[in-house]
Amino acid sequence: MIFGGKQVAAPIRWAMVGGGRGSQIGYIHRCAALRDGNFALVAGVFDLDPERGRSFGVELGVEAVRCYPTYREMFAAEAEHPDGIQAVSVTTPNNTHYEITKAALEAGLHVVCEKPLTFTVAEAEALQALARAKDRVVGVTYGYSGHQMIEQARAMVAAGELGEIRLVNLQFAHGFHSAPVEEQNPAIRWRVDPRFAGPSYVLGDLATHPLYIAEVICPELRIKRLMCARQSFVRSRAPLEDNAVTLMEYEGGAFGTVWTSAVNAGSMHGQKVRIVGEKASIEWWDEHPNQLRFEVQDEPVRILERNMGYLHPAALAEDRIGAGHPEGLFEAWANLYDRFAVAMEATDQGDAERLSQIRYPDIAAGVEGVRWVANCVRSADSGGVWVDYV
Structure with a gap:
C-alpha cells in the first residue's frame, strides 16, 4: 500500500x-x-x-x-x-x-x-x-525506528518465527570522529563537553538508537543487569567516552551486547540490530534500511525487501513509493512525525x-533511554562491573 x-x-x-x-x-x-x-x-x-x-x-x-x-x-x-x-x-x-x-x-x-x-x-x-x-x-x-522494516521485524518476533529470543546484538559504530574533529567544528564540540552533552557522549548520542529499535522489535525483553566499559581514545574528550561496550542480561535468560563508537575508523555509519532466536535470526542495517536479513537454520539466507506483498501489513502501512525505490532517513522521520x-x-x-x-x-521511551545511559555510566565509572538495572 x-x-x-x-x-x-x-x-x-x-x-x-x-x-x-x-x-x-x-x-x-x-x-x-x-x-x-x-x-x-x-x-x-x-x-x-x-x-x-x-x-x-x-x-x-x-x-x-x-x-x-x-x-x-x-x-x-x-x-x-x-x-x-x-x-x-x-x-x-x-x-x-x-x-x-x-x-x-x-x-x-x-x-x-x-x-x-x-x-x-x-x-x-x-x-x-x-x-x-x-x-x-x-x-x-x-x-x-520509523523505517518500515522495523515493523516487519517486530511482527516476525511476535509471530514466533525466530522462536525464543536468545541474543540481542546491537551496534552503532561510525568512524567520523576518530580524530579530534571538534577542535574545528562547533557543532560537534558541545557533544563532547559534559556541560552541554551530559554524563556521556556515544552512549547517549548513538547507543540509544539501536537500543530503542530492539525494544520495539522485542517488547517483552526487560534488562535485569548490565556491565559497561567506556573509553576516551581521543583523550581530550575525557571524561566522556567515544567508544563503549555494554553487556546486558535480560530477565528470562536472553543476553545482549551493545558496541557504540565514534572512532570505528573507516565505518560510514555502522548501526546494526541483530536478533537471534532458537530457530532463526534477523538483522537490520541502517545503511540498507529497505532490507531485512532473515536467516533460518539450515536454509538459504532470505533478504526481505520493503513494499513487497509477503510482508506483514504493519510493514506496508507507511510506504511512500513502490518497491525497488529506496527510502531513507527523511521518510523514516516523516513516518514518526x-x-x-x-x-x-x-x-x-x-x-x-x-x-x-x-x-x-x-516519553516512556525517552525515560528508558536516560535510565539505560545512567546505568551504563554507573557501571563504567565503578570499574566496568555488573550492576542491577534500576
Whole structure:
C-alpha cells in the first residue's frame, strides 16, 4: 500500500526551538514534519541571536512577529494568539532539553524532543509525570525506528518465527570522529563537553538508537543487569567516552551486547540490530534500511525487501513509493512525525481507542533511554562491573 494521505483533520500548528540556519538536525525535523501536511510551521525561536533567528524564520515563511527571541516569550505570546501553537519541537543541545520541555508542557503544548530527553532519570521521570498530568504527548526522535522494516521485524518476533529470543546484538559504530574533529567544528564540540552533552557522549548520542529499535522489535525483553566499559581514545574528550561496550542480561535468560563508537575508523555509519532466536535470526542495517536479513537454520539466507506483498501489513502501512525505490532517513522521520500528529490529535479529541492503536517513541521511551545511559555510566565509572538495572 502506498502511503500518501494526511493523517489529521487540520495541520497541527507547530513551532521549533533551535534548528536555525546551518542546523542539520533542524532541517531534518522540518522536512519530516512538513512532508505530509500534518504540521504547519507558524512560529519559532530559531537562534540564540534574535535577529539572525528572525531572518531565518522569515525565510522559512514564518511571520516576523512570530519569530521570538526566547522560548518563554514564545510560549506566553502564542498562548494569547488566536491561532497559537499546539506543539513544539526541541532541537537544542542536551543541557536545555529538560527546561524547555518542562516549560512547553506547563504551557499546555505537545512536545517533540531530541534525545536524550534529560541528563538524569529524576528529571526524565518528572517530565513524564508532568506530561501525564497535563495530558500532553511527548515524542522523542529515535528517527531510525520509523523505517518500515522495523515493523516487519517486530511482527516476525511476535509471530514466533525466530522462536525464543536468545541474543540481542546491537551496534552503532561510525568512524567520523576518530580524530579530534571538534577542535574545528562547533557543532560537534558541545557533544563532547559534559556541560552541554551530559554524563556521556556515544552512549547517549548513538547507543540509544539501536537500543530503542530492539525494544520495539522485542517488547517483552526487560534488562535485569548490565556491565559497561567506556573509553576516551581521543583523550581530550575525557571524561566522556567515544567508544563503549555494554553487556546486558535480560530477565528470562536472553543476553545482549551493545558496541557504540565514534572512532570505528573507516565505518560510514555502522548501526546494526541483530536478533537471534532458537530457530532463526534477523538483522537490520541502517545503511540498507529497505532490507531485512532473515536467516533460518539450515536454509538459504532470505533478504526481505520493503513494499513487497509477503510482508506483514504493519510493514506496508507507511510506504511512500513502490518497491525497488529506496527510502531513507527523511521518510523514516516523516513516518514518526505522522505518528506524532495522530497521537496529538487523538489526545486533544480524547480518543483513547485511536491513541492506543498508534505506536511511537513516547516519553516512556525517552525515560528508558536516560535510565539505560545512567546505568551504563554507573557501571563504567565503578570499574566496568555488573550492576542491577534500576
